[in-house]
């Protein structure tokens with residue numbers, strides 16, 4: 305079965321969702337379809353001019369891997385709920401935890417002064 309709250313799969317004999325901790329018999333929440341609606345997560349990397357612009361490697365929930373080139377946009381379909389995004393480029397990394405409830409755009413850019421990966425979330 306699937307969690308009524310976050311949509312993650314749960315063992316049928318489990319009383320609580322291992323992902324979000326919701327009780328499986330909580331009828332106050334609407335039941336999720338076994339194939340819940342997917343939302344589009346778009347990674348939009350700003351076009352910035354540097355001497356070297358290696359791709360930013362994006363890891364989503366340790367299962368999905370994207371490589372986003374300078375000025376490019378990549379999209380994935382994800383189940384609603386919490387997701388962990390890791391961004392890596394050279395020695396820099398950044399982490400972003402999101403709670404996906406609608407189609408979402410994450411803008412990526414560099415902070416020219418600190419060299420850090422900067423993320424901004426926009427929900428649509």
Ligand SMILES: [Zn+2]
Nearest residue numbers: 307310321324
């Ligand atoms: Zn859950």
